[in-house]
Amino acid sequence: MRLKERKYDVLISQSTNDFFSIIKKQTKTFFIITDTNIAKLHLKYLVNLFRQRGYNVKTAVITAGEDGKSIRNLSYLYDKALEAGIDRKSCAIALGGGVVSDTAGFFAATYMRGIDFIQIPTTLLAMTDSSIGGKTAINITNGKNIAGVFYQPKLVWINISFLESLPERQIRNGLAEIIKYAFIFDYKFYNYLANLFENEIISSKDFDYMIYKSCSYKAKVVEQDEKETNGLRAVLNFGHTYAHALETATHYKNFLHGEAVAIGMLFAAQLSLKLKLCKQETYNKVKKY
Numbered sequence: 001m002r003l004k005e006r007k008y009d010v011l012i013s014q015s016t017n018d019f020f021s022i023i024k025k026q027t028k029t030f031f032i033i034t035d036t037n038i039a040k041l042h043l044k045y046l047v048n049l050f051r052q053r054g055y056n057v058k059t060a061v062i063t064a065g066e067d068g069k070s071i072r073n074l075s076y077l078y079d080k081a082l083e084a085g086i087d088r089k090s091c092a093i094a095l096g097g098g099v100v101s102d103t104a105g106f107f108a109a110t111y112m113r114g115i116d117f118i119q120i121p122t123t124l125l126a127m128t129d130s131s132i133g134g135k136t137a138i139n140i141t142n143g144k145n146i147a148g149v150f151y152q153p154k155l156v157w158i159n160i161s162f163l164e165s166l167p168e169r170q171i172r173n174g175l176a177e178i179i180k181y182a183f184i185f186d187y188k189f190y191n192y193l194a195n196l197f198e199n200e201i202i203s204s205k206d207f208d209y210m211i212y213k214s215c216s217y218k219a220k221v222v223e224q225d226e227k228e229t230n231g232l233r234a235v236l237n238f239g240h241t242y243a244h245a246l247e248t249a250t251h252y253k254n255f256l257h258g259e260a261v262a263i264g265m266l267f268a269a270q271l272s273l274k275l276k277l278c279k280q281e282t283y284n285k286v287k288k289y
């Protein structure tokens with residue numbers, strides 16, 4: 001990702017050596033933030049990787065699920081970090097899905113006026129969307145993502161082996177955001193995905209490729225419109241107007257975000273068809289997936 005002086009790597013690799021060869025040698029202390037579900041599955045593994053290499057590691061675990069993006073959890077993170085001796089030279093790590101990446105990103109942006117942070121996404125949605133681009137946020141009582149800042153990580157490490165423990169519904173949730181990139185940008189990528197979905201089997205190579213394509217498109221857009229000021233970044237919101245309406249109307253209980261986006265893209269295509277802004281063939285393609 002090339003954002004002038006804030007350029008950073010998005011590493012797609014299952015190799016821990018690749019990761020440790022990139023992280024800053026001068027950082028000695030890491031503050032790993034994760035949620036209650038991921039803590040049970042992957043926290044010990046990551047902590048050990050760091051400790052084996054001589055780093056200090058402190059951890060904090062927030063509530064899993066959308067409720068985790070709360071002022072209460074943010075406040076818990078500030079207290080926990082201070083108590084653990086996390087200072088301006090420390091680096092926060094977001095180990096998790098979009099909930100952790102949004103909350104930990106906001107924490108990193110504001111703790112001691114901003115400390116470094118690394119994204120290690122563990123859901124397909126986070127690997128292709130929320131871990132890149134620097135949007136961080138928490139929810140307030142009456143609104144989603146109301147408090148937040150743009151704050152870019154120093155590194156994103158996408159390791160698809162984390163997906164092995166992810167439930168199938170969450171995989172499908174991420175696929176919806178991936179196909180969104182194909183609809184917006186790339187007909188060839190759409191055909192590739194269409195073939196893949198016919199087979200129903202997705203290999204590691206396919207995951208790496210889909211993630212690579214999605215991240216590349218997101219990075220290209222964010223590089224040109226980091227803070228959504230010139231309208232370009234808004235193209236990534238395809239389907240999101242309807243999706244947010246659907247999520248709000250159902251109190252975030254019935255649909256995962258990607259599921260709402262999939263329905264939202266269909267509604268948006270239907271409206272375009274009605275307004276004669278898209279062809280029947282285009283609508284059919286959206287409907288198929």
Ligand SMILES: NC(=O)c1ccc[n+]([C@@H]2O[C@H](COP(=O)([O-])OP(=O)(O)OC[C@H]3O[C@@H](n4cnc5c(N)ncnc54)[C@H](O)[C@@H]3O)[C@@H](O)[C@H]2O)c1
Nearest residue numbers: 037064065097098099122123125126129130135162165166
């Ligand atoms: N900042 C952005 O640009 C951006 C973009 C898209 C979405 N988002 C935000 O992302 C959030 C949704 O993220 P999400 O879909 O990743 O949901 P999530 O973070 O809630 O994760 C989904 C569930 O999967 C569990 N989980 C995560 N990784 C796992 C793994 N490897 N194995 C087993 N279980 C695992 C989590 O504990 C959780 O229960 C929303 O709050 C949305 O607003 C942000």
